[in-house]
Amino acid sequence: MKKGTLKQILLITDGCSNQGEDPIAVAALAHEQGITVNVIGVVTDDVIGEQGIKEIADIALSGGGVSQIVYAKQFAQTVQMVTRKAMTQTICGVVNKELSAILGKNQEMEDLPPDKRGQVMEVVDELGETLPLDVCILVDTSASMKDKLPTVQEALIDLSVSLQSRVGGNRFALCVFPGKRNDVDKLLNWTPRLQQLTNTFEKFSSGGITPTGPALKEAVQMFLTRRSLKGMIEDEAFIEESGM
Secondary structure, eight states: OOOOOEEEEEEEESSOOOSSSOHHHHHHHHHHTTOEEEEEEEESSSOOOHHHHHHHHHHHHHTTOOEEEEEGGGHHHHHHHHHHHHHHHHHHHHHHHHHHHHHOTTOOGGGSOHHHHHHHHHHHHHHHHHSOEEEEEEEEOSGGGGGGHHHHHHHHHHHHHHHTTOSSOEEEEEEEESOSSSSOEEEEEEESOGGGGGGGGGGOOOOSOOOHHHHHHHHHHHHHHHHHHHHHHHHHHHHHHHTO
16 A cells, blocks of 8 residues: 555544534545544533534544543543544555455455455554654633643644654644634644644733634644645655755
8 A cells, every 4th residue: 555644633622613614624625635534522521412413423424533531530531542443444445445456346354255354454453553643632721621622732732642652653743722812822843753742832822712623623734734844855855956
């Protein structure tokens, strides 16, 4: 299979979007760009309403990702699980496409004999550890998230620690919404160390609306900008090497 970078948006929220673009439509656009959108709905003693549960599921479905509703006390393990599960799901999707091209239309891993399927899953697991991983994290800091933010911060540090052993390496970016003056604030640009998040904790403040669509749109733009910069650097390197 073609090797590349696994691209994920990790959306952490506890409610419904109420400002800006439709987050489900933006998630679909992200998926078209090869970016998986995962959503974690975090609650404490209160319960996310049916509308919120549906939106969380629909955003992840549209974005080709994983969704999970979780209580705050189980949040750290859930962040790690969703990230890993989405990595495997993405790789399996690519593998299935290649199997269809090799074995014929509509052929997937489930159609292989058990021994062959096991071999393919070994490759999937290996790729999950060796492919580069880029994760743009979006944290809902609307008023209802105030008591949950310390748990979110701890969980993100745990995520960084849990992924350190990966051979492929990790890069993280972090945005919060709503921002202090805009719909979205970028707190952390692409970095291999999510531990740098501790320097942004003091910038976490809760209140206001829930512009989930604009937040997803900003995350997609961060991936596209990074891709453009990478292309420019590669072009410059080619010009220098060729003496043009």
